[in-house]
Amino acid sequence: VSGAHVPVLVIGTGYGGSVAALRLAQAGVPVHMVEMGMAWDTPGPDGKVFCHTTSPDRRAYWLRTRTKQPLSSFLGFPLDKDIPRYTGILDAEELGGITVYQGRGVGGGSLVNGGMAVTPRRPNFAAILPTVDAEEMYATYYPRANAELGVGLVDPDWFDTAACYQYARVGRRHAQRAGFPFVFVPDVYDWDYMEQEAAGTVPKSAVAGEILYGNNHGKKSLQQTYLARAAATGRVTVSALHRVTSVTPAPGGGYTVAVDQLDTGGATTAAKTVTADRVFFAAGSVGTSKLLVRLKATGALPGLNGEIGRHWGENGNVMCGRANHLWDPTGKVQAAIPCGGIDNWDAGGAFAEVAPLPTGIETYASFYLSITRNPHRGRFTYNAATGAVELDWQRAWKQPSIDMAKTIFDRINAKEGTIYRSDLFGAGKVWGDHLTYHPLGGAVLDKATDNHGRLHGHAGLYVIDGALIPGNTSVNPFVTITALAERNIEHIIAHDL
Numbered sequence: 395v396s397g398a399h400v401p402v403l404v405i406g407t408g409y410g411g412s413v414a415a416l417r418l419a420q421a422g423v424p425v426h427m428v429e430m431g432m433a434w435d436t437p438g439p440d441g442k443v444f445c446h447t448t449s450p451d452r453r454a455y456w457l458r459t460r461t462k463q464p465l466s467s468f469l470g471f472p473l474d475k476d477i478p479r480y481t482g483i484l485d486a487e488e489l490g491g492i493t494v495y496q497g498r499g500v501g502g503g504s505l506v507n508g509g510m511a512v513t514p515r516r517p518n519f520a521a522i523l524p525t526v527d528a529e530e531m532y533a534t535y536y537p538r539a540n541a542e543l544g545v546g547l548v549d550p551d552w553f554d555t556a557a558c559y560q561y562a563r564v565g566r567r568h569a570q571r572a573g574f575p576f577v578f579v580p581d582v583y584d585w586d587y588m589e590q591e592a593a594g595t596v597p598k599s600a601v602a603g604e605i606l607y608g609n610n611h612g613k614k615s616l617q618q619t620y621l622a623r624a625a626a627t628g629r630v631t632v633s634a635l636h637r638v639t640s641v642t643p644a645p646g647g648g649y650t651v652a653v654d655q656l657d658t659g660g661a662t663t664a665a666k667t668v669t670a671d672r673v674f675f676a677a678g679s680v681g682t683s684k685l686l687v688r689l690k691a692t693g694a695l696p697g698l699n700g701e702i703g704r705h706w707g708e709n710g711n712v713m714c715g716r717a718n719h720l721w722d723p724t725g726k727v728q729a730a731i732p733c734g735g736i737d738n739w740d741a742g743g744a745f746a747e748v749a750p751l752p753t754g755i756e757t758y759a760s761f762y763l764s765i766t767r768n769p770h771r772g773r774f775t776y777n778a779a780t781g782a783v784e785l786d787w788q789r790a791w792k793q794p795s796i797d798m799a800k801t802i803f804d805r806i807n808a809k810e811g812t813i814y815r816s817d818l819f820g821a822g823k824v825w826g827d828h829l830t831y832h833p834l835g836g837a838v839l840d841k842a843t844d845n846h847g848r849l850h851g852h853a854g855l856y857v858i859d860g861a862l863i864p865g866n867t868s869v870n871p872f873v874t875i876t877a878l879a880e881r882n883i884e885h886i887i888a889h890d891l
């Protein structure tokens with residue numbers, strides 16, 4: 395309701411925002427969450443909430459008229475197609491030099507991601523966030539995050555025989571023959587459900603290839619975990635299809651928050667204002683950075699410091715495929731949820747997930763998403779002429795990531811006598827170096843904020859999402875985002891409320 399007053403307003407409903415909402419509500423504080431994407435709780439005409447990976451419709455993309463698939467071609471054929479413009483679930487946001495994929499809707503990235511729930515090795519965490527007490531993180535907050543998110547591991551015996559993980563077993567064999575450790579990667583997907591899918595006793599989701607545009611079954615997104623528990627407190631309300639455009643100090647204390655209501659074509663149908671005593675920025679690394687950079691530059695929040703918009707990274711994401719021999723098929727049916735990776739972080743700076751290529755046909759291909767120790771960092775700045783926030787990032791900055799991924803795949807190719815695929819990212823291109831799934835940073839802990847996420851310069855404003863992490867987590871990021879949010883909100887509830 396326009397003109398309303400709320401004690402706490404949370405911008406965004408991804409991991410950071412969901413943790414804040416649940417813990418504040420449990421402490422007795424009413425919370426209002428504002429989410430620019432849709433609620434994703436109502437089936438479409440086909441009876442399903444989410445559309446299928448291989449047949450994207452308007453539900454697939456955030457306000458695009460053509461799909462922008464991470465793998466843009468296959469065997470030389472372009473894969474993208476026209477779709478109606480709609481507030482769909484996956485945003486392929488084109489920023490300077492890089493396409494940043496993000497989830498849009500109540501649940502944020504948890505709606506579209508692979509669910510891989512990885513706790514970094516402790517020395518790696520300590521190197522990334524040196525001002526955070528690692529002892530506390532590994533004793534309390536990582537276990538808490540893993541428990542709340544419902545993280546589990548594939549049953550190794552089932553893995554050994556499941557047809558839908560033949561591609562992962564091929565990946566394991568190739569890794570081990572080249573001398574690399576293959577590790578199982580935990581996931582929030584319901585592994586019992588997946589076994590039933592494979593047995594044909596329940597409706598299929600991951601085993602049918604669902605992932606990028608949402609899973610109709612099996613995946614424990616934030617809708618099933620943190621957000622369900624937050625709603626059960628009776629103290630949390632959510633406005634979907636509402637986008638925060640401004641936050642500025644209110645005359646009588648607290649903050650005035652400007653919010654646009656959107657229709658499913660992306661047009662603004664109403665402009666509203668709400669006042670809040672406290673505001674949590676949880677719009678994701680890109681969303682939070684864009685808001686804060688604009689609010690600082692336009693004078694809406696003049697007290698923010700010079701660290702706003704800095705230390706942004708893409709978790710060193712780079713993709714590639716390998717062409718296997720004809721005696722090494724990877725399987726027609728591939729579970730879309732990855733469950734294993736190749737760890738060469740210490741020696742080569744790369745951790746490679748063995749990823750599916752769920753096309754429904756035998757491809758004889760192995761596909762990988764590598765997370766690498768790319769040292770480059772981008773920066774968000776405000777362009778006063780256009781009013782846009784721009785990212786300074788260059789495609790060439792991915793070269794260290796490619797070099798690090800090659801420490802794994804050059805050796806595997808040499809051992810197997812195989813080559814890279816060059817038909818997945820456009821003709822002749824081996825490396826998917828144009829994208830990231832893992833944006834991090836822009837309002838970094840202990841730099842733009844204090845050591846618990848309080849923004850410098852304006853009491854009552856907080857950052858609690860991936861923007862706090864300076865560009866890299868050494869593994870998939872959402873468990874670290876969740877655990878850090880658990881740590882920070884506990885401190886904030888104890889000291890500020």
Ligand code: FDA
Pocket residue numbers: 405406407408409410411428429430431495496497498499500501502503504506507508509510511512606636637638639676677678679681682685831832833858859860861870871872873875
């Ligand atoms: P998150 O992005 O989750 O949420 C931010 C929310 O704020 C969004 O819902 C957005 O719509 C909303 N918002 C933004 N601006 C707003 C505004 N102005 N007003 C209102 N709302 C606004 N990670 C991992 O650990 N394991 C994995 O397997 C994968 N796989 C993966 C696959 C794909 C395809 C993607 C795109 C991403 C992943 N990830 C992943 C990454 C992971 O999903 C990501 O790191 C987290 O979702 C980030 O959590 P945050 O809380 O920072 O923001």
